[in-house]
Amino acid sequence: xxxxxxxxxxxxxxxxxxxxxxxxxxxxxxxxxxxxxxxxxxxxxxxxxxxxxxxxxxxxxxxxxxxxxxxxxxxxxxxxxxxxxxxxxxxxxxxxxxxxxxxxxxxxxxxxxxxxxxxxxxxxxxxxxxxxxxxxxxxxxxxxxxxxxxxxxxxxxxxxxxxxxxxxxxxxxxxxxxxxxxxxxxxxxxxxxxxxxxxxxxxxxxxxxxxxxxxxxxxxxxxxxxxxxxxxxxxxxxxxxxxxxxxxxxxxxxxxxxxxxxxxxxxxxxxxxxxxxxxxxxxxxxxxxxxxxxxxxxxxxxxxxxxxxxxxxxxxxxxxxxxxxxxxxxxxxxxxxxxxxxxxxxxxxxxxxxxxxxxxxxxxxxxxxxxxxxxxxxxxxxxxxxxxxxxxxxxxxxxxxxxxxxxxxxxxxxxxxxxxxxxxxxxxxxxxxxxxxxxxxxxxxxx
Numbered sequence: 346x347x348x349x350x351x352x353x354x355x356x357x358x359x360x361x362x363x364x365x366x367x368x369x370x371x372x373x374x375x376x377x378x379x380x381x382x383x384x385x386x387x388x389x390x391x392x393x394x395x396x397x398x399x400x401x402x403x404x405x406x407x408x409x410x411x412x413x414x415x416x417x418x419x420x421x422x423x424x425x426x427x428x429x430x431x432x433x434x435x436x437x438x439x440x441x442x443x444x445x446x447x448x449x450x451x452x453x454x455x456x457x458x459x460x461x462x463x464x465x466x467x468x469x470x471x472x473x474x475x476x477x478x479x480x481x482x483x484x485x486x487x488x489x490x491x492x493x494x495x496x497x498x499x500x501x502x503x504x505x506x507x508x509x510x511x512x513x514x515x516x517x518x519x520x521x522x523x524x525x526x527x528x529x530x531x532x533x534x535x536x537x538x539x540x541x542x543x544x545x546x547x548x549x550x551x552x553x554x555x556x557x558x559x560x561x562x563x564x565x566x567x568x569x570x571x572x573x574x575x576x577x578x579x580x581x582x583x584x585x586x587x588x589x590x591x592x593x594x595x596x597x598x599x600x601x602x603x604x605x606x607x608x609x610x611x612x613x614x615x616x617x618x619x620x621x622x623x624x625x626x627x628x629x630x631x632x633x634x635x636x637x638x639x640x641x642x643x644x645x646x647x648x649x650x651x652x653x654x655x656x657x658x659x660x661x662x663x664x665x666x667x668x669x670x671x672x673x674x675x676x677x678x679x680x681x682x683x684x685x686x687x688x689x690x691x692x693x694x695x696x697x698x699x700x701x702x703x704x705x706x707x708x709x710x711x712x713x714x715x716x717x718x719x720x721x722x723x724x725x726x727x728x729x730x731x732x733x734x735x736x737x738x739x740x741x742x743x744x745x746x747x748x749x750x751x752x753x754x755x756x757x758x759x760x761x762x763x764x765x766x767x768x769x770x771x772x773x774x775x776x777x778x779x780x781x782x783x784x785x786x787x788x789x790x791x792x
Contacts, residue, residue, distance in 0.1 A: 347550070351527030358488050358524065359464055366463045373461070382458075383440055389458035392469030396455055402785055403432040403474060407459055408482035411442040411667070412693060416505055416562040417482050418449055419769040420776070425451055427773065428781065434474060436460075441627075445667030462487040471497055478784040480776070483507050483538075486516070486528055495531035500784040502534040502776060505562045507542045507712055508549070509690070516549055526550035534779040536772065538562070539715040555779075559771035561716060564695045564764050578651065582661075583675055585654040586620060590744045593622040593702075595669055596692040597682030602634050604685050604733045606660075611737045613659060616744055620654065622676055624663040626683060626692075631664025673700035677750060678743055681706040684713075685733050694720065694728060698761035703743055703753035705729045705736065723763050726756035 362369075373390055376382040386395055406421055408414040414437045421433055435450060436459035437443055447456055460466035467489045478500040479490075484507055494501055508516065516525040529535070529551040537543040538561045547553055592612075594605040602623065609621040625631040628649070635645045638660065646652035648663040663672055673679055679697035681704065683689050690711030697704050698720065708730060710717060720727040731739050743750045 347523050347526060348530075351523035351525075354520065354524040355488055355492055355527060359492075362463045362489060363465070366465055369461055369463055381440065383443065386458055390461050390466070392460040392466035392473070394457065394470075394473050396457065398455075398474055399432050401430065401432060402477040402788060403434055404428075404478045404480065404781070404784075405434045405436065405474065405476040406480045406482070407436045407485060408438075408442070409459075409485055410437065410439045411445055412563070413437075413482040413485075413505070414442045414446045415449070415566045417480070418446070419565045420480070420504070420562070420772050421454060422451060423769055423773045424776075425453065427777070431477075431781075434476065441666055448667075460490075462489045464489055464493075467493050471499070477788055478502070478780050480504055480780070484509070484512060486525075488524060488528060491528045491531050498787055500780045500787070501532045502536070502780045503532055504536050504772065506535045506537045506546065507539075508545050509712060513545050513549070522549065533783065534775060536775060538712070541715065542712070557775050557779075559775060560764065560768040561695075561719075562768060562772065563693050563716070564761065565768045565772075566693075566696065566699075579671055579675065582654070586675060588618075590616045590619045591622065591676050592619075592678040592680065592740055592744070593624065593672060593676040594680045594682055595624045595673070595697070596626045597623065597630075598626050598686065598689065599630060601682050601685050602630075604736070605680070605682075606638075608733075608736050608740065609660065612740060612744070615741055619659055619744070620661060621659060622661045622663065622672060624669055624672060628664045628666055631662045635662045635664070670696055670700065673697050673702055676702060677754060678703045678705070678740065680736065680740070681710075684708065684710045685736075695761055695765070698727065698757040699765070701754045701758040703729075703750055704757050705731055705739055708732050719764055720757070720760040723760040724756040726753050727760040728757070729753070 373382055373387060377384060377387045389395055404424060406417045408417050421435060424433055434455045436457050437446060438459050450456055460470040471493055476499055479494050480502045483505050529549060532555055535546060535551060535556050536559055537546060537556060543556050546556060597605060605623060612619050623634060635647045638645045644658040646654050646658050646661045648665050654661060673696060679702035681692050681694055681697065683692045684707030687709060689709040691713035694704055694706065694713060694716050706728060717728045717730060729739060
């Protein structure tokens with residue numbers, strides 16, 4: 346009965362998404378005009394390919410944005426190494442992810458923008474690419490994609506699976522929960538990033554036998570490749586930072602710059618030579634921060650202008666994409682943004698831990714609370730969670746006490762190494778057994 350109800354609700358969704366297709370196409374054109382879609386490749390969002398499909402089996406990995414996409418790359422590299430006979434297709438949704446990930450993928454991986462979830466776009470995409478298996482990252486639950494893949498006997502997996510509390514409330518609504526249950530029944534494998542997430546999926550009627558655990562893929566994200574020019578510039582910046590007190594506010598959202606600049610001004614009274622590196626979540630926000638500061642007569646070094654840290658400059662703003670990991674290696678202290686204002690949901694802590702930073706984060710960290718708790722259980726010094734009004738004191742203690750700073754840096758690195766060990770191999774093992782062997786067997790190919 347529930348399955349029949351789910352099928353009925355899906356038919357309603359499919360009809361609505363079909364009827365709205367012309368408006369969605371107009372919306373994509375408007376986004377292209379505003380610079381939010383790729384100016385040349387935006388039609389890929391309608392399921393229209395810009396690359397040729399090679400013959401043979403093809404595995405499709407999809408992530409919505411940069412963070413999720415970076416989590417997929419270690420698994421993709423493992424897939425290419427273990428299954429050289431299979432073509433790998435990667436898709437993302439956002440242009441920011443595209444600009445970074447296209448330089449990080451192996452050369453033989455095909456990269457496209459993902460289709461919107463309309464019947465025309467999804468059907469065209471599946472008809473052209475004919476994937477043998479689809480690996481969706483984190484929370485990409487799209488009815489037309491999932492039901493369309495199942496009808497075409499395409500094996501489905503959800504990696505690093507998570508559903509936020511807000512999304513859980515939406516997917517569990519009386520009118521929607523049957524559709525949710527129907528979609529989840531089409532997966533052969535779901536790898537949730539925590540026990541809490543697994544419980545949420547089970548409460549949404551996910552078959553328990555398809556849920557397995559292997560750890561959080563965010564721990565497996567490797568170092569971003571750096572070209573020679575960038576390496577030279579970063580080494581020059583490293584020289585400029587020598588013998589100065591340095592801390593970094595990373596992935597900050599709009600509104601948080603006021604908190605971080607207030608902290609900077611307070612610390613400057615105690616440490617006149619301090620350098621504050623600010624890395625906004627969105628590059629345009631960085632330009633706005635620099636402009637406002639310069640209007641007030643504050644000297645700012647801006648990454649996109651290749652500014653150097655001249656005497657009298659205490660603020661360095663990184664307004665470029667894909668360089669966060671590089672800057673973690675330049676600073677001993679990282680304050681993870683997206684966590685100091687109510688309603689925030691935090692950001693990945695493990696990248697800073699991998700670079701041996703002493704880590705501080707705000708109180709609002711959403712599903713990243715699982716990551717923080719895991720690290721703190723391994724070593725209580727690995728992550729310090731503070732509210733904005735005591736951030737000055739916490740940073741002052743680290744900047745003034747070399748031993749305390751070293752202890753927190755070492756704690757973060759040790760926790761990271763303990764939690765990252767073997768994750769990619771575990772994911773590969775589950776995929777190979779539950780997805781790839783079945784997908785290739787369905788096509789009558791030798792394993």
